[in-house]
Amino acid sequence: QVQLVESGGGLAQPGESLTLSCAASGFTFSDSAMSWARQTVGKGFEWVSGILENGDSFYDDSVKGRFTISRDNDQNKLYLRINNLKFEDTGVYYCGKSRWWTGVSGAVEWEHDAWGQGTQVTVSS
Numbered sequence: 001q002v003q004l005v006e007s008g009g010g011l012a013q014p015g016e017s018l019t020l021s022c023a024a025s026g027f028t029f030s031d032s033a034m035s036w037a038r039q040t041v042g043k044g045f046e047w048v049s050g051i052l053e054n055g056d057s058f059y060d061d062s063v064k065g066r067f068t069i070s071r072d073n074d075q076n077k078l079y080l081r082i083n084n085l086k087f088e089d090t091g092v093y094y095c096g097k098s099r100w101w102t103g104v105s106g107a108v109e110w111e112h113d114a115w116g117q118g119t120q121v122t123v124s125s
Helices: none
Strands: 003-007 010-012 018-025 033-040 044-051 057-059 067-072 077-082 091-102 108-115 119-123
Touching: 003 091, 018 033, 018 091, 018 119, 033 067, 033 077, 033 108, 044 067, 044 077, 044 108, 057 067
Parallel strands: 010 119
Antiparallel strands: 003 018, 018 077, 033 044, 033 091, 044 057, 067 077, 091 108, 091 119
């Protein structure tokens, strides 16, 4: 079955950086789009970034420029680099196995088949 295990969270100060990792198993990783989402106090559960099978990446406007998603298909791993951490980045970050299609507007649409258990990121001074 699909297993997604996130790691790399922790306590950081504003302005610092963190890299989250997700180890995937139980499916052909290279054949799947993947996503990161987070649960925060301010916004609830929100998708923040996705990456297609070919490596094309997408971001929510709220994190564009600070978050970088990447994947290593040889290692079956997904990453999320968060730069210039802000207090509002505090929350639980989830890795997801995703599907995508192009909507009528031409934008990429996402659905998610599974999420991991999450890793806590706390930004505090």
